[in-house]
Amino acid sequence: MDTATDAHTRRPNETHTMPMNALHMNAPARSLEGRVALVTGGARGIGRAIVDHLADLGATVGVLDLKKELADQAVTELTAQGHTAMAFGGNVAERDVIMDAAAALKSACGRFDIMVSNAMWVRYGPISELTPEMVRRMVGTGFESVIWGIQAAEAHMGEDGGSVINIASAAAFLGLQRGLTYAGVKAGVLGLTRAGAVDLGPRGIRVNAVCPGFTTTEGVMLNVTPEMVQKRLARTPMQRVGTPEDVARVAGFLASSASGFVTGEYIKVDGGATYAHL
Ligand SMILES: NC(=O)c1ccc[n+]([C@@H]2O[C@H](COP(=O)([O-])OP(=O)(O)OC[C@H]3O[C@@H](n4cnc5c(N)ncnc54)[C@H](O)[C@@H]3O)[C@@H](O)[C@H]2O)c1
Numbered sequence: 631m632d633t634a635t636d637a638h639t640r641r642p643n644e645t646h647t648m649p650m651n652a653l654h655m656n657a658p659a660r661s662l663e664g665r666v667a668l669v670t671g672g673a674r675g676i677g678r679a680i681v682d683h684l685a686d687l688g689a690t691v692g693v694l695d696l697k698k699e700l701a702d703q704a705v706t707e708l709t710a711q712g713h714t715a716m717a718f719g720g721n722v723a724e725r726d727v728i729m730d731a732a733a734a735l736k737s738a739c740g741r742f743d744i745m746v747s748n749a750m751w752v753r754y755g756p757i758s759e760l761t762p763e764m765v766r767r768m769v770g771t772g773f774e775s776v777i778w779g780i781q782a783a784e785a786h787m788g789e790d791g792g793s794v795i796n797i798a799s800a801a802a803f804l805g806l807q808r809g810l811t812y813a814g815v816k817a818g819v820l821g822l823t824r825a826g827a828v829d830l831g832p833r834g835i836r837v838n839a840v841c842p843g844f845t846t847t848e849g850v851m852l853n854v855t856p857e858m859v860q861k862r863l864a865r866t867p868m869q870r871v872g873t874p875e876d877v878a879r880v881a882g883f884l885a886s887s888a889s890g891f892v893t894g895e896y897i898k899v900d901g902g903a904t905y906a907h908l
Pocket residue numbers: 670671672673674675676677694695696697700720721722723748749750751752771797798799800841842843844845846847848849850
């Protein structure tokens with residue numbers, strides 16, 4: 631889908647020399663110049679890092695968030711850095727919120743190329759404390775929203791196709807303690823990713839997932855104790871926790887033509903934690 635030069639192919643060793651979080655210093659060439667993206671939950675955490683990275687790669691980015699004032703703030707900051715961005719408010723569990731944002735981007739920019747379904751309302755807890763309201767909220771924001779993102783891609787992406795990126799989780803592969811609904815929702819997202827890839831492949835629309843491991847964001851820190859962080863570290867072969875930028879760089883790859891024949895796939899960004907039995 632992308633005719634622009636992609637620096638991933640020119641500088642294959644870049645990641646070996648890249649300082650850990652130096653996204654802006656080492657942003658690859660503008661491989662997404664002229665592209666238009668929508669990122670849900672884009673106002674903070676992993677979503678915000680994806681917004682910043684896609685903008686650095688040259689994309690115009692729609693920032694959709696429940697907290698419209700935070701989305702507005704992100705757009706102000708991006709604009710000050712010379713990027714083009716638009717803010718949208720709303721709950722991703724509602725189909726129209728996603729469809730309307732994609733339609734508005736298409737109408738404003740003339741195209742829609744990249745759909746990142748990232749937002750989810752998350753709570754962990756014992757099985758006995760799950761309520762129908764909590765389960766509905768997690769399924770609505772984490773699973774149904776991904777369906778609406780795929781539907782928005784089908785409705786609004788153009789003849790040259792596009793890329794859908796669903797943020798799942800390493801929890802999709804784990805029997806996660808206190809995470810019954812979360813693990814189920816994220817495993818379901820991988821199913822949606824595969825089925826979406828099959829249906830939309832003929833349209834040139836790729837559908838892939840990123841599965842972060844433990845990643846330090848404000849949202850995740852609400853759900854974990856310092857002891858849990860230490861436990862995660864001890865189980866991670868790469869001996870550090872993930873950063874939002876780790877996830878954003880992989881999303882940038884899946885958005886770009888460097889991954890042009892990859893669809894229905896997932897990439898874990900977890901420092902090897904899912905495979906470790908330490
Ligand atoms: N942080 C981690 O360790 C981790 C690990 C694996 C997967 N993930 C996944 O990454 C995604 C982002 O996680 P995060 O840690 O950055 O979260 P976060 O809580 O830091 O940020 C989430 C953003 O989404 C917005 N949001 C929440 N509910 C929304 C809704 N209903 N509609 C619109 N916007 C909404 C929030 O306002 C916030 O800006 C989630 O899907 C999460 O499950 C996170």
